[in-house]
Amino acid sequence: MERRKFISGTAASATFISIGGLSLNSCQDSANKHVTILHTNDVHSHIDPFPTDHSSYPNMGGLARRATLVDQIRKENPNTLLFDAGDIFQGTPYFNFYGGELEFKLMSMLKYDAATIGNHDFDNGINGLYAQLPYASFDFLSANYDFGNTLMDSHVRPYKTYMVDGIKIGVFGLGIELAGLVTKKLYQETVYLDPIEIAQDMSRTLKEEEKCNLIICLSHLGYQYQNPQKPDDLKLAARTENIDLIIGGHTHTFLDRPTIVNNRKNQQMLVNQVGCFGINLGRIDFYFDDGKQNGAEGVSIKV
Amino acid sequence: MDLKNKHFVIITTLMFSLGCKESVPILRNIEGQRIQINYTSSPKDSIENIIAPFRNRINQVLDSVLAYAPIAISKTDGTLNSPAGNLMADIVMQEVNPVFKARTGKNIDFVLLNHGSIRSIISAGNISERTAYEIMPFENSVVIAELDGKAIRAMVSFLIKSSVPHPIAGIQIIVDKNKSLQAVNIQGKPFDENKTYYVATSDYLITGGDKMDFLKEHISLTDSDYLIRNALIDYFKKIDTLTAATDNRFIQIN
Numbered sequence: 001m002e003r004r005k006f007i008s009g010t011a012a013s014a015t016f017i018s019i020g021g022l023s024l025n026s027c028q029d030s031a032n033k034h035v036t037i038l039h040t041n042d043v044h045s046h047i048d049p050f051p052t053d054h055s056s057y058p059n060m061g062g063l064a065r066r067a068t069l070v071d072q073i074r075k076e077n078p079n080t081l082l083f084d085a086g087d088i089f090q091g092t093p094y095f096n097f098y099g100g101e102l103e104f105k106l107m108s109m110l111k112y113d114a115a116t117i118g119n120h121d122f123d124n125g126i127n128g129l130y131a132q133l134p135y136a137s138f139d140f141l142s143a144n145y146d147f148g149n150t151l152m153d154s155h156v157r158p159y160k161t162y163m164v165d166g167i168k169i170g171v172f173g174l175g176i177e178l179a180g181l182v183t184k185k186l187y188q189e190t191v192y193l194d195p196i197e198i199a200q201d202m203s204r205t206l207k208e209e210e211k212c213n214l215i216i217c218l219s220h221l222g223y224q225y226q227n228p229q230k231p232d233d234l235k236l237a238a239r240t241e242n243i244d245l246i247i248g249g250h251t252h253t254f255l256d257r258p259t260i261v262n263n264r265k266n267q268q269m270l271v272n273q274v275g276c277f278g279i280n281l282g283r284i285d286f287y288f289d290d291g292k293q294n295g296a297e298g299v300s301i302k303v
Numbered sequence: 304m305d306l307k308n309k310h311f312v313i314i315t316t317l318m319f320s321l322g323c324k325e326s327v328p329i330l331r332n333i334e335g336q337r338i339q340i341n342y343t344s345s346p347k348d349s350i351e352n353i354i355a356p357f358r359n360r361i362n363q364v365l366d367s368v369l370a371y372a373p374i375a376i377s378k379t380d381g382t383l384n385s386p387a388g389n390l391m392a393d394i395v396m397q398e399v400n401p402v403f404k405a406r407t408g409k410n411i412d413f414v415l416l417n418h419g420s421i422r423s424i425i426s427a428g429n430i431s432e433r434t435a436y437e438i439m440p441f442e443n444s445v446v447i448a449e450l451d452g453k454a455i456r457a458m459v460s461f462l463i464k465s466s467v468p469h470p471i472a473g474i475q476i477i478v479d480k481n482k483s484l485q486a487v488n489i490q491g492k493p494f495d496e497n498k499t500y501y502v503a504t505s506d507y508l509i510t511g512g513d514k515m516d517f518l519k520e521h522i523s524l525t526d527s528d529y530l531i532r533n534a535l536i537d538y539f540k541k542i543d544t545l546t547a548a549t550d551n552r553f554i555q556i557n
Contacts, residue, residue, distance in 0.1 A: 033328055047354055047357075047358075048354070048358065049340075059341060059342055060339065060340060060341050061340050062340060062346060063350060063354070064346030064347050064348075064350040064351045064354065065340050065341075065344040065345070065346050065347075066340050066344075067346075067347035067349075067350045068344045068345055068346065068347045069338065069340060069344045071347065072344075090442070091440070093361045093365060093433075093436055094357060094361065096436070096442070096532075097357075097360070097361050097364070098357060102353075102354065102357050105353060106350060106353065106354070109349070109350060109353065110350075123442050124442070166328065167328055180510070180511060183506055183510055185526075213327075213328050213330070214330070244330070244333075255337070256337065257335060257336070257337065258335035270333065270335060272335060274337055278340060279339065279340060280337050280338060280339055280340060281337075281338045281340060282335075282336075282337060282338075283335070283336050283337075283338055284333065284334070284335045285332075285333065285334040285335075286330060286332075286333055287330070287331050287332040287333070287334075288328040288329060288330050288331060289328070289329055289331050290326040290327070290328060290329065291326060291327055291328070291329040292326070299330050299331060299332065299333060300331070300332050300333070301332075301333045301334075301335075302332070302333070302334045302335075303333075303334070303335040303336070
């Protein structure tokens with residue numbers, strides 16, 4: 001159990017509480033809130049479970065099973081959002097044969113809310129990604145890829161906000177540097193912008209302008225690199241503020257539990273990544289109250 | 304209700320509603336967990352029903368028998384060249400050269416691939432499209448780089464130093480027992496350092512993969528738009544029996 005420093009407009013909310021104090025009952029509906037965030041990353045077209053004799057992941061994964069699990073969790077808590085941190089494409093013949101059509105169709109059926117774009121999502125080029133968009137009923141979020149001079153222009157947004165049971169959730173996406181990783185012919189005129197600078201801007205916008213209660217970053221940067229110049233999720237967490245959760249991808253990192261990281265204001269936040277190939281589903285539960293409960297300051301994190 | 308009371312009701316309602324609306328939700332607890340997806344979750348029928356026709360079609364295509372391999376073909380049999388490597392490089396030469404010739408009027412002089420991109424052994428038995436996907440799951444295509452003598456010399460040094468046999472075809476490298484270079488022949492003729500050569504390789508290697516930096520020094524580059532996997536499939540369709548062996552394309556003499 002970890003505790004983090006408490007920062008918020010406590011004084012402002014306390015004022016309203018004393019005014020409304022006569023009739024606590026009328027406010028009770030909004031007192032305790034529970035938001036569940038589910039996430040996957042680097043599924044790489046793994047629609048079927050691994051074979052039972054597979055050396056690493058016997059009988060694990062499978063999209064139809066993931067659907068059952070997501071249904072159960074949504075039933076338990078309807079205030080659930082589902083995200084993917086990129087590299088939806090490439091890895092099984094489903095992609096080679098159908099170019100991502102089935103991946104997007106099924107993610108739409110599972111009611112994914114948004115995904116960010118991984119390097120392998122360019123494997124059939126910008127045109128190949130664009131061609132599959134009609135099958136995706138979820139949003140693509142990327143704040144640091146400028147698609148202005150590509151077919152994807154206006155089909156990707158930097159961020160989106162969700163109002164879930166009175167909690168405003170801001171979600172933005174970040175992608176990895178494409179030069180040297182993806183053939184230029186595939187990503188064409190997509191411009192990569194510094195993810196950490198962009199994240200600083202995004203988190204400010206979401207906190208101050210959009211007044212979000214919860215801020216989530218979908219990152220395909222990778223969990224950790226030794227090279228101090230190469231952005232990763234841990235560096236991103238340490239150099240930004242107001243982000244509550246980074247959902248990572250790219251490095252296929254199987255974290256047993258989310259990593260607790262101190263941000264640049266020395267507040268604790270979470271970085272998570274659940275491996276690859278749809279073997280795991282990440283689940284983060286956020287519990288809110290309306291700030292009336294005494295002065296016990298801080299957030300308890302149980303991972 | 305007289306006017307006075309009405310006002311009171313409106314004002315208190317306003318105050319209460321304000322009080323509720325403006326209360327700022329405070330994050331108190333976070334719980335995180337990783338849920339493994341396994342046999343304990345039964346597959347959802349409506350999802351399975353969507354997948355089934357896609358899966359059936361893929362299996363139908365992938366499992367149609369194209370050829371037969373009497374013995375397994377591996378990239379780890381042999382030190383300086385391997386059966387699987389020789390097969391891959393020879394297939395690229397045979398299948399891609401007509402495309403290159405049609406586009407440029409020139410011939411591929413030799414082929415260079417990388418050991419690491421042969422992702423699977425070819426087991427003895429039936430050969431299908433699935434075999435090609437197992438050997439080459441990536442979407443890499445063949446590109447033809449024009450290299451000068453200096454770059455080719457660097458390539459030969461790289462291949463001699465390499466701890467694994469990278470697939471080659473159309474070029475012969477002979478080293479002595481100390482691994483000193485004795486001869487390089489391209490298309491059966493001694494290597495001429497003053498000439499340029501057309502080298503078929505993969506778009507992965509040309510963009511810096513496997514540290515084959517000499518490929519960056521190319522004079523010109525031609526895309527074949529031919530996936531390596533498709534070259535394998537096209538070859539499998541043409542033959543009945545699939546065999547491969549080590550030979551003398553890269554040898555050490557005493």
